[in-house]
Amino acid sequence: MSDTSGEPVLRKLTIEVRDLHKSFGGQEALRGVDLVVPEGATVVLLGISGSGKSVLMKHIMGLLRSDRGTVLVEGQDVAQMDESALNQMRRNLGILFQANALFDSLTVFDNVAFPLRERTDLPEEQIHETVNKTLGMVGLSHAAQRFPGELSGGMQKRVGFARATILRPRILLYDDPTAGLDPLTTAAVNDIIMTAKKELGATSLVITPDVASAFGMADTLALMHEGRIVASGPPDSFRESHHPEVKAFLRNWLARRSKNRAPPEGTK
Numbered sequence: 001m002s003d004t005s006g007e008p009v010l011r012k013l014t015i016e017v018r019d020l021h022k023s024f025g026g027q028e029a030l031r032g033v034d035l036v037v038p039e040g041a042t043v044v045l046l047g048i049s050g051s052g053k054s055v056l057m058k059h060i061m062g063l064l065r066s067d068r069g070t071v072l073v074e075g076q077d078v079a080q081m082d083e084s085a086l087n088q089m090r091r092n093l094g095i096l097f098q099a100n101a102l103f104d105s106l107t108v109f110d111n112v113a114f115p116l117r118e119r120t121d122l123p124e125e126q127i128h129e130t131v132n133k134t135l136g137m138v139g140l141s142h143a144a145q146r147f148p149g150e151l152s153g154g155m156q157k158r159v160g161f162a163r164a165t166i167l168r169p170r171i172l173l174y175d176d177p178t179a180g181l182d183p184l185t186t187a188a189v190n191d192i193i194m195t196a197k198k199e200l201g202a203t204s205l206v207i208t209p210d211v212a213s214a215f216g217m218a219d220t221l222a223l224m225h226e227g228r229i230v231a232s233g234p235p236d237s238f239r240e241s242h243h244p245e246v247k248a249f250l251r252n253w254l255a256r257r258s259k260n261r262a263p264p265e266g267t268k
């Protein structure tokens with residue numbers, strides 16, 4: 001990137017992880033992770049189960065303390081934050097995990113309004129306006145007065161997303177938000193991630209096993225392997241990479257995919 005003067009333009013780094021190490025009982029889960037997420041970018045972390053993706057994410061959220069290395073979020077060292085600074089930082093994070101954790105006894109509207117009522121002094125009128133707008137964004141205007149139990153899995157995910165983003169976080173973290181979901185719901189969640197990028201302009205770090213979607217949504221793909229980021233780059237460079245781990249990962253994915261698509265026994 002360069003501006004008209006030919007000087008390189010430095011994009012702000014929203015997340016910056018340097019040489020991060022973490023062991024559990026002598027077992028190294030992170031072995032020197034380096035990762036940057038520039039402001040406004042969507043970075044997707046790929047890697048087989050157990051490679052350290054969730055442990056890395058938990059360091060970014062300040063839920064785990066590293067043995068060595070640093071995590072900066074918007075320039076602030078997460079390890080140096082006290083409880084109140086951590087809470088302040090987490091206000092700027094929208095976090096989507098596998099579980100929705102919606103309040104079953106609250107309507108969709110009240111679920112989404114919850115963070116506004118808890119965390120802000122907005123008058124009820126403005127809360128209504130904000131919630132209705134957000135429900136519109138995720139295509140749930142018609143479901144505002146329904147309860148989570150009355151919704152499909154995909155709709156519940158969208159409510160969870162609306163609630164996680166109602167405070168307009170600058171950073172969105174997704175850890176395998178489509179785990180255990182059927183293909184239709186998975187597609188709905190992937191749509192949500194794309195919507196978030198477009199509508200909120202948020203910086204996103206996404207962990208997903210859905211490699212096809214990863215290629216579609218990422219500005220940068222990063223492959224984690226045995227506690228390190230072994231390769232990262234734009235999707236095109238990834239697809240054509242000669243890096244042995246990247247090639248092995250993509251080969252495995254293609255093999256699994258064609259196996260899943262094979263016709264059932266006896267139909268050949």
Ligand SMILES: Nc1ncnc2c1ncn2[C@@H]1O[C@H](COP(=O)(O)OP(=O)(O)O)[C@@H](O)[C@H]1O
Pocket residue numbers: 024028029047048049050051052053054055056
């Ligand atoms: N709280 C913990 N205590 C002990 N070991 C852990 C803990 N969290 C993760 N691990 C281990 O760290 C490694 C990386 O785990 P994780 O980051 O969850 O992998 P994934 O890439 O599947 O998200 C695994 O070997 C896992 O068993």
Ligand SMILES: [Mg+2]
Pocket residue numbers: 053054055176
């Ligand atoms: Mg994980």
